[in-house]
Amino acid sequence: MAGGVIAWITGKRSSLFSRYISLAALFIDFIIVVFIYFRNGINLDKTWLIEYNTNWIPRFGINLHLAMDGLSLLLLLLTFFIGIIAVLISWKEIQTNTGFFHFNILWILSGITGVFLSMDLFLFYFFWEVMLIPMYFLIGIWGHENRIYASYKFFIFTQASGLLMFLAILGLYLVHGNNTGTYTFDYQQLLVTPMGSAMEMLLMCGFLAAFLVKLPVVPFHSWLPDAHSEAPTAGSLILASLMLKTGAYGLLRFVVPIFPNAAASFAPVGMALGVIGILYGAKLAFSQTDLKRLVAYTSVNHMGFIVLGVFAFNELAYQGVVMQIIVHGISTGALFIIAGQLYERMHTRDLNKMGGLWEHIPVMGGIGLIFVMASLGLPGLGNFIAEFLTLSGVFKSSILFACLASVGLVAGTIYSLRIMQKVFYGRQNSEHKMKDLSIRESIALGSMVIVIIYLGIFPQAVIRTAKPSIMKILNIKEQSFDSKTRKVDYELFNSVIEKEVSKAEK
Amino acid sequence: MTNYIGLIPAIPLLSFLIIALLGKFIPRKGVAILGVGSVTLSSLITIVTGVNFISSHPDGGAWISTFYTWINAGGFSADISFRLDSLSLIFCFVITFVGTLIHLYSIEFMKDDEGFARFFAYMNLFVSSMLILVLADNLLLLYFGWEGVGLCSYLLIGFWYKDPANGAAARKAFIVTRIGDTSMIIGLFLLFVSFGTLNIESVMQQAPVKWSPGAPLAVISAILLLGGALGKSAQLPLQTWLPDAMAGPSPVSALIHAATMVTAGVYLIARMNVLFTLAPAVQTAIAVIGAATLLIAGFSALTQHDLKRVLAYSTISQIGYMFLALGVGAWSAAIFHFMIHAFFKALLFLGAGSIILLLHEEHDMFKMGGLRKKLPVIFITFLIGGASLSALPLITAGFYSKDQILWLSWSSGMGSKWLWLAGITGAFITSLYTFRMIFLTFFGELKIQPKHKPGLLMTIPLIILASLSLVGGFIELPDNLGPIRLFSKLLTPLLPAITLSNETTPEWMFQIISAIISVGGIYLAYIFFYKKSAFSVSFGKSRLSYFFYKGWEFDRLYDILFVRPIVWLSEINKKDFIDKIYTCIATATGFFNMLLTKTQNGKLRWYVTVLTAGIIVLLTIMLIL
């Protein structure tokens, strides 16, 4: 069924009525997923909610295996939601070649959908790549001044890392085949691949390369600001809200369960990378003058939390990661939309040329305020839940990193408020007469506001759905993880302090 | 019954939503009715609930009303759930009651402002968040309210957003408090990891079981929570944001930056008293911080020109007293002082606000004067507030609350004479700067003609607050004057009673000393600022005075220590040096391309030569192998 969904989207080729068609397509998809969500609301502990499996290239043991569990269900909801928004907001922005534009958008979305659903590694890689080309077009054709450079950079970065993952997938395939005799790309079977630790590390690095670049994690992030700032609004939106999430999803779905031991030994590095991402992203965000670049760096900052959480290996942190995936999609997406709409009105992205806009566009200001607050993690909005869960999960496994990441919260405050200050507060710098949000824009942004507040107040909706998937991942992890080798950080911390104190007392 | 508790924060929240969403379509009058009405309604509910609560004495000393499970993940669970006990009742009362008065006042104060609806929306949101803060039954929900009030404070400081300075002040406030908040949230993590829950009740129960007094983890978590409290309550070293926060409208200063939000830190410490009791070292630190803050802020208040800044420093200083009280274990004294302070400080801010408004936005006290005759109502109420602030003996509420703190800082088991000395010096300075302010503003010759007399909506709140500042103290009298202990009795089951040290000096001696100090301060102020003695003039020009004026140059210090490095950090590497690495790779590839391109020169013989060379090299390699 879900397979049919994808085929159906891809079938939607460009046409002159593309806006309506794509809107309708996404809407129907959204409804379908919502329907699945509610139908399965009660029994979420099945392995898969929906599964579809058929041979594709039997010669290599490649199957067309799609399956959906709570995690992918949530991500699909996000995908289609953002998809609809993306179509809505580019209604007026994109005037040239709309047909092809929407073709690209749908194509990207179906690639992303595929990534979230594939249970066959080959298929996964396949979808992983499928979303790149249309994104390249999206940036390269409808982007801003420096679009060509940005699109190249985006493409080459992601493709290069993707190819490394490809190599790792093949490696995994061969290792599995050599050790068990069955050559297959199937996720379930590869989960139990026996392998030596050096091999595991090597293969994991291949996967990590792709996911970390996609996320992106410092120092692989440098494609992101360019791609984000040059892409059209819908492009930035999809890039930030969805495409980055495929990296996070990959970490959760593949890296941790398939390479539990290697992931465990990589964890300190991973967490350090996360923290660096948080701090470095915040720092760069603060120094930008281009609004979209600024928001792009906030993504680096927020994605740091995801990496941090993934390598904390506990349920709390994972819930936080899932939450972060969703709320970051919405809040950063909304900031990009706002940036796009400002650009539409002012034809600049330069913060220094903005200011005092509240007077003219209070509604946008208000919405901007909400998302700025979301990005700095204000309680009551979804981001807070995400950050809180992640950090408290991280705290359980590493106090040092949790504390450092918390410093990131302050940094987040600094750059977020800067947006507010530069754009909406202060004296007006330009003579633009601006219109406030149109109804279409209000619907788009308004629904995002509702979602983000809803998630802040009723996060259980997400937590409950994601729980079975997360527990599954963690179980796999636990089974093969020798818990004796590592003492829980907290206890270690406690004992060290007690020792110190008793020393001091003597 | 218990479900009414939820209504207390819900009503202002609802009103906020209505005003925020539909503000454009509602006339000013409607906004005013909604904004004020909602707060009034919740204050009425608070009073009714409070009366019920006191009369019924519920089991466990609290009513808990749970709505739904907020978060439940990985062993962590937090509910949206409110808990009403005596401590939160007092806070609720102050918030809603003072809030109502201030809202009422704002109708007139803000009547010509274009952001009228926005103002009331923010104010309602603030009241709602503050109520959530004090009613929360778990620390996460408390944090929710905690950040919510921070947001409102940010929004209201930057309310007049067109002036970049206001925006900067707002940002400063938010960021500085956020630093404290971050420490607090780390503290929450620690508590959660230690106890597996953030429910205040169960943390309080488990903490003494798991941790012995002075246990390192207890100390650490207490320090972390203290960090949050310091930020919110503008105590050393995070006090610098509050004077700047005066950029907001005066009712905001009154409600948020005097009466309620800044005392959230006091609330937090009082709420978590078990934890702090387990960490005596931290408690001492609180006392010392309180004492230091009250002195530093007092001296700064002494030299300010801006009327509101005087009050701001005074607020810092008064909260310092509360911290001092908390630090010596005088829990209920701190809360008592909080309540009284809320009355008179709100009064002073509102009075100051009216003066500034009527004098065409003039903040500088030295340009005021002689308003005694022109604005009698304001003068009298302001005088009462001032008297209460300087703890004029017997008649003012401030005397009773402050005196209690001073006495306990000496006589408490954790007190010391140094703390007392700091407190009494502070009291002296307090009355000095208070009356400096009064003399400068209301006496002397008239310099600026006020626009008009304040309206009823302004004066009524002033009068009510003034009377409270006078009589509020009578619910808790020292033993020697008549043992009325209504206030502390209310709090007794919740907050541990204070342990006095063995050798107690009789209380009356301290009362007399502080009375003398207070009056002495007023007299000195009279000499210095009414008679304009030479010393006061020369001191005003001295470097020390400037040093005090600048708030002990904390801003400059932080600027050098933190702001500039951060700005420097952001200036360098704007372009992200990591990007350079990749650019280098690209350039290198381009370079190779150029080299290789040169070989494709189209010359036939060159091609043959390369071919020959190639085969020779290949053959050599092969033969060597």
Next chain:
Amino acid sequence: MVTISMEIQILFAGALFLTGLLGLLVRRNIIFMLLSIEIMLNSAALVFIIAGSHWMQADGQVMFIFILTVSAAEVSVGLALILQMYHHYRTLDADAINRLHDKKENEK
């Protein structure tokens, strides 16, 4: 009859091959280059003769015949091309024909 070892014979053929190669490298006239190539081809053919006689097989000679035929065809095509080349370029200088090459950066 003195038998010379095959290695020596092949060395001789190799020398011939090298002569042809050197001629190719040194000469600029396209016709001489073609001649040099013929020398190289023939030296290769010689190797086949040598090897055929060494192994007492006719295959070497068969190959030789084929090589001769093919090189004849090659030369005829070559000469035709050279004619056309002269027609277009009015020169037989091999270095003169280099319109096809990578463009330099600054020529763009």
Next chain:
Amino acid sequence: MTRLDFLCLTPLMIVASAPIIIMLTITLSRNYKVVYGFSLFMFLAAFLSLFIVLPNTPYRIAPLFIFDNFSILLLGAIYCASFIITVLSYIYLNHQGGEREEYFIILFVATLGASVLVTANHFISFFLGLETLSISLYVLVAYLKNRNYCIEAGVKFLVIASVATAFLLFGMGLIYASTGTMDFKEIGVSLTSSGLTPLLVAGFGMMLVGIGFKLALVPFHMWTPDVYQGAPAPVTGFIATISKGAVLAIAIRFFFDVHGYQYTALVIIITIISVLSMFTGNLLALKQTNLKRLLAYSSIAHLGYLLITLLTGTSYGIQAAVFYLVSYMITTLGAFGVISILSICERDAEDLEDLKGLFWKNPWIAIVMSLTVLSLAGIPLTAGFIAKFYLVLAGLKSGLWVLAISLILNTVISLYYYLRVIKTMFTVSEKDYKLNISFTGNLVLVIIVIGILFLGILPSFLTEIISGFSTIN
């Protein structure tokens, strides 16, 4: 010769008879269309006749030829490609004046050479096939004798190819001299007993020059861009697909027959050549603005990738090679097909500039071009992706990590210039394209697109065939 011998030679004979018949027809009367139709028919016949041979495989016509599944499959691919090239040539030559009928004669001769190469398992047939192919290619390259470029390309090709042939022959001679046989299998047998003597090393080395030249491997690649650029587009397509495919086929056969992958010297040298080719090709293509030269460089890189299969030494490797070859053929034909179709009388549409804004003016052609370029780059949904996947998998199975990683690295480099081509097509320009593409032209493009997508999405069709066919006997 037996009846079966003749039966098996049918395809070759059909191809051989075609030029003779055409020549005869031309003497009677010149008719371009008739010749064209006849050529198509003959290629089709040759293709169909393969099915006659099929049941008898493997069949050896001693000592020169062998008909096994591998050669039949490649013959099929070659005839299909020739068929398409014929159509493209027809469209292309339609713009040109002069005598065009002879072109098809030579095309047949060249195809004959390629067929011989594919079926050869003896030095003599190897040499004959190669030379038949080469000599006819000289003519084809320089066919449009009015163009400077054509002549120049022809002369260059001829001189360098002859040198390479000389080297190849000398190498063969050396090997013959030291083993006493010219049959691939027997050479392999004799090698296992004697090991690599210096004489043999020299022989292999020199043969490598010949093969490397044909496959345009570094350092024997210099001619490629010039010839690609100078030759008419369909001829370039021929060189890129059929000529290279056939030579690679014989290289694989030879290498596998002599078990070359067992000798370190050979493995190392081929590894070096492979890596060098990948890097040189891609780096050279990086900033190239001439589309044909760009494709030339890209072909250098692709052949570098393909060399991996030589070293695998497994039937898996052969399968990968065949799959890669087939998809590469389709893709390259697509690219040159587009160039042929866009070309005008005076010059080929070979500058990137010529493609500018194509997407907005003629989306169909642009999509074809994009697809081919994406397939070359190895992006999923296209044949090129599966091919690369197959190749890497085969390489990894044989533990060739260095080569696989180098391939991945190069794929990244290559993305840059492939994307540039696509970008150009999507750049808005004012240029006008007045194109009327004939029905057959469109048909060919459709076939190519379907081929690329089909192999990209449902490769199991071909993989199943290949896995049944890729055995060398």
